[in-house]
Amino acid sequence: MQIETPPQHKPYEKPEGERRGLLIVNTGDGKGKSTAAFGLALRAFGRTHVHGKQVKIFQFMKVPTARFGEHRMFEQIGIPIEGLGDGFSWKSQDLEHSAQLARDGWQKAKAAIQSGDYFMVVLDEFTYPLIYGWLEPIGGIEAVVQTLFDRPRDVHVVITGRRCPPELIELADTVTEMRKIKHAFNIGIPAQRGIED
Numbered sequence: 001m002q003i004e005t006p007p008q009h010k011p012y013e014k015p016e017g018e019r020r021g022l023l024i025v026n027t028g029d030g031k032g033k034s035t036a037a038f039g040l041a042l043r044a045f046g047r048t049h050v051h052g053k054q055v056k057i058f059q060f061m062k063v064p065t066a067r068f069g070e071h072r073m074f075e076q077i078g079i080p081i082e083g084l085g086d087g088f089s090w091k092s093q094d095l096e097h098s099a100q101l102a103r104d105g106w107q108k109a110k111a112a113i114q115s116g117d118y119f120m121v122v123l124d125e126f127t128y129p130l131i132y133g134w135l136e137p138i139g140g141i142e143a144v145v146q147t148l149f150d151r152p153r154d155v156h157v158v159i160t161g162r163r164c165p166p167e168l169i170e171l172a173d174t175v176t177e178m179r180k181i182k183h184a185f186n187i188g189i190p191a192q193r194g195i196e197d
Contacts, residue, residue, distance in 0.1 A: 020153050020154065021151065021152070021153055021154050021155040021156045021157070022156050022157075022173040022174060023148055023156075023157050023159070023168075023171060023172045023173050023174075024037075024040070024156070024157070024158045024159070024172065024173065024174045024175075024176075025158075025159045025160075025164050025168055025169060025172045025174070025175045025176070026158070026159070026160045026176050026178065027127065027160070027161060027162060027163070027164035027169075027175065027176070027177055027178070028162065028176075028177035028178035028179055028180075029162060029178070029179065029180045030177075030178030030179045030180040030181070030183075031178065031180070031183065032178045033160040033161065033162075033178050034070075034124050034125070034160050036160075036176070036178075037057075037122050037124060037158045037160050038057070038070055038074075038122070040120070040122075040158055041055045041057055041074075041079060041120060041122050041158070042079075044119055044120040044156065045077070045078075045079050048119040048120075053117075053118065053119035054079075054080070054117065054118050054119065055079050055080075055118060055119060055120045055121075055122070056079075056080050056081075056082075056112050056118050056120075056121050056122070057074065057079065057080065057081040057082070057121075057122040057124060058081075058082050058084055058105060058108065058109045058112070058121070058122065058123055058124065058126075059081065059082065059083045059084060059085070059124040059125060060084050060085050060102055060105055060123065060124065060125045060126050060128060060129055060161075061085040061087065061088060061089075061124075061125040061128060062083035062084070062085055062087070062124075062125070063083050063085060063086055063087055064082065064083040064084070065083070066083045069193075082108070084101060084102070084104070084105030084108065084109075085098060085101050085102065085105065085125075086098050086101055089128070089132070098134070099129070099132070099133075099134035102128075102129035102132075102134040102135060103129075103134065103135060103137065103138050105129075106129065106135055106138065106144070107138075109121065109123055109126075110147050113147060113148070113151050113152075113155055113157060114147065114150075114151060114152070116152035116154070116155060118155060119154070119155070119156060120155070120156040120157070120158065121155065121156070121157050121158075122157075122158045122160075123157065123158065123159045123160070124160050124161075125160060125161045126159045126160065126161055127159065127160070127161025127162060127163060127164045127165065127168075128161055128162075130144065130165055130168075131163050131165065141165050141167050141168070142167075144168070145167050145168065145171055148168075148171060149171060159172075
């Protein structure tokens with residue numbers, strides 16, 4: 001390990017632009033995409049719920065009856081979280097049904113974004129319906145990009161998932177790629193409850 005001297009001067013100048021809603025993307029093969037989005041949702045909720053603005057989370061691959069740790073906690077504190085899918089694609093009994101759920105889910109998420117009622121809308125695991133082509137019958141990536149571009153200017157949107165389409169990366173204000181260096185699963189350790197639910 002290399003020891004460093006702490007910086008004694010701010011390494012950047014304060015931006016002078018106006019505040020507006022951001023499009024934030026968490027992508028990559030590493031763990032932490034949804035976790036980071038949920039952290040942002042908590043931060044936003046802590047600052048905004050007293051002023052009447054809300055945070056909404058849509059999970060495109062989770063079933064509506066999911067009861068993972070995040071669901072239990074968000075329900076307790078009042079952040080609505082909605083599963084829109086039927087689980088991982090390899091568990092699906094009918095991929096066309098999965099695709100239809102994604103299309104219906106996008107219509108719900110789109111309405112929430114366009115309403116302007118939410119300070120932040122999280123689209124968790126949203127890249128998968130896009131890269132699987134499930135949204136193509138309702139306009140695909142072009143319609144999604146247009147919706148995000150035209151959204152009310154104060155609405156923040158956070159998107160998670162692997163292999164984010166370049167069109168979303170181009171439009172986004174902030175993109176973080178989670179890179180896997182090591183993962184316990186690769187040495188035979190199964191997913192842990194409360195860590196990877």
